[in-house]
Amino acid sequence: MKLPLWFHRLGSPPTFYRFAGRLMPWLYVLAAGLTLWGLYGGLVLAPPDYQQSDAFRIIYVHVPAAWMSMAGYGLMAVCAFIALVWRMKLAETMVLTAAPIGAAFTLMTLVTGSIWGRPMWGTWWDWDPRLTSELVLFFLYLGVIALAQAFEDRRAGARAACFLALVGIVNVPIVHFAVKWWNSLHQGSTIRVFSESTIHSSMKWPLLVLAIAAYLYFIASWMARTRVALLEQHAGTDWVQALTQGDRHG
Template identity: 60%
Template sequence: MNIVMKWIHLLGSPPYFYRFSGKLLPWLTVICVGLLVWGLYGGLVQAPADYQQSDAFRIIYVHVPAAWMSLFIYVSMAIAGAIGIIWHVKMAEIVCITSAPIGAMFTFLALVTGSLWGKPMWGTWWVWDARLTSELILLFLYFGVIALYRAIEDKRMAARAVAILALVGLVNIPIIHYSVEWWNTLHQGPTVTKFDKPSMATSMLIPLLVMAIAFKVYYFIALLLRMRTELLQRERNSKWVKELVGLS
């Protein structure tokens, strides 16, 4: 077994993971805050106004990274769920279930900022076009995952049921991404995530990418925090948790 595989196996051990993530979190927080300040200053102050939408386009610096994250977290959740089913890795099950509330939060943020953007630009808060509807279904999928996990008493069993639901819902991800190309929609087509060169000026694009990375780091922080809580709860009777809180 090489050193990388050894390390991955070590991370599967709850006490080791707890200690390691505790050391990682302060650094990640510094990186995340730094990227957020850079991205927001670049997007809200430095980037030029748009030729059509002038300053109103700046909501893109929250809306688009949040929408990307809503898809990214769903895929991570489904992959972690599949690993949990196939290899019965407890840590993967925890990644799967703790990702759901974070993903739901980003989906909600994307829907709300989109709505706030739609009113002044399109002239409406909401339309039932393919992009908006499929993104709303994604929010309901996240809610379904959270509710299903809460509904089943045996948590190992619940994690398996949740993983199946997450894998079934995976079909929605390409639909969301390609909805603006397959059908006529009010929502615009892709600006950045396509094979052509991004149809955005570089001075506007850089803060957008910085914000996207900042949101990814935020997801990682929120995930680690939630995983640590879940681990303490699940392993509350084990020796290492009792030692940690000074009970034995």
């Protein structure tokens, strides 16, 4: 199966560099605006929870981070598949640049979950299926980062990291469905796509806004890291030299 021509063109380092450079500022601005709007709605406008009082408001950090930790790994795995099947160098690079961002979101999920769990469960940590699988997800991100750096040959390290990223995707549905498959202290999903959500609308919309902001921030940061990586990998090529010369003249 062949990739579309536009996809091949976007996979060209100079084309991606220019495309990402134009899109990134808009994504950052949108992410910042939605974050402020969502935090105002969640921390100021939303009423206290009838059981957890104001302690529930940590969901406005915890839940978007958790969703992004899984979605980020999914995006990384897609790039890994493209890199391994079609040998696209840009896709290899994007696997390596996505991993630190995904690891940061996963760490944020674990930390905020522990803070939330202390008053709710009476403990900072429990080997709950959801918590344990999320911890495994964090280690998978770290594994991708470490494996890429374990080889002297950059391409060999990138291919090994792509393989691990692709194999590790089996953990993502485990994280998502852990509360349904096993007995869990962790509460189930309160926001549902195909049925009525159990969370009140005044609490729901700030959560969705912050989730969108997290996605936009992830994509923008991913593009920024990839652009830096491309400059390092292609230093000395004509298109990078043209960029640096243009910056000096500017």
